[in-house]
Amino acid sequence: MTIATKPARDFTQVQTWVFDLDNTLYPHHVNLWQQVDGRIRDFVSNFLKVPADQAFKIQKDYYKRYGTTMRGLMTEHGVSADDFLAYVHEIDHSPLEPNPAMGAAIAQLPGRKLILTNGSVAHAGAVLDRLGIAAEFEAVFDIIAADLEPKPAQQTYDKFLRLHDVDPAGAAMFEDLSRNLVVPHALGMTTVLVVPDGDAEVVREDWELEGRDADHVDHVTDDLTGFLAALNAAR
CATH class of the missing domain: 3.40.50.1000 (HAD superfamily/HAD-like)
Known part of the structure; x- marks a missing residue:
């Protein structure tokens, strides 16, 4: 509707x-993006060597301020865009029909x-x-x-x-x-x-x-x- x-x-x-x-x-409720979201959190945690809960806060802060977490990581920490994109998009697309x-x-x-x-x-x-x-x-x-x-x-x-x-x-x-x-x-x-x-x-x-x-x-x-x-x- x-x-x-x-x-x-x-x-x-x-x-x-x-x-x-x-x-x-x-649809939002497929929650496919949650897989990407989790991969982003893991990338932040591994790259910055911080616990998952802290990585999640950094991830969401950068997302809101920079448009994407990747942009925040690039700007503040010099992260490689290629490395980031390859890692976070390695997900299971099968929930999509x-x-x-x-x-x-x-x-x-x-x-x-x-x-x-x-x-x-x-x-x-x-x-x-x-x-x-x-x-x-x-x-x-x-x-x-x-x-x-x-x-x-x-x-x-x-x-x-x-x-x-x-x-x-x-x-x-x-x-x-x-x-x-x-x-x-x-x-x-x-x-x-x-x-x-x-x-x-x-x-x-x-x-x-x-x-x-x-x-x-x-x-x-x-x-x-x-x-x-x-x-x-x-x-």
């Missing part, structure tokens, strides 16, 4: 559909479809393959393409738009973090916040679930497939 759709930008002019990856193209209904809904959207993620191309590829929707996307813009500068940094969106020749006034952005929609909205994109299904248990920080009533959020949904299907039916 769609939780809320307030009077805001619509999708009339949208010809480019931009999707975040984790917790956006698959094919989603042909979402694939069909994405396929019916008019125009281009792109991925904009703070993860890696390899991780994105594994997720899209498990979901069975890889063929629907033109390209993946990952943290490497972003010069290791994660969302919500302005320069990351600027580079993405420039590299893929996207007019933000004719684009929509789907994200699970409200703060990552601030810049897209300011640039002119129609924004959609994908939130957890209220009936399912999710493991997220409180701040990650905030912002659904923010001015920079045009639409909110807890069912991406249903939301896209409704858009197609209305066109």
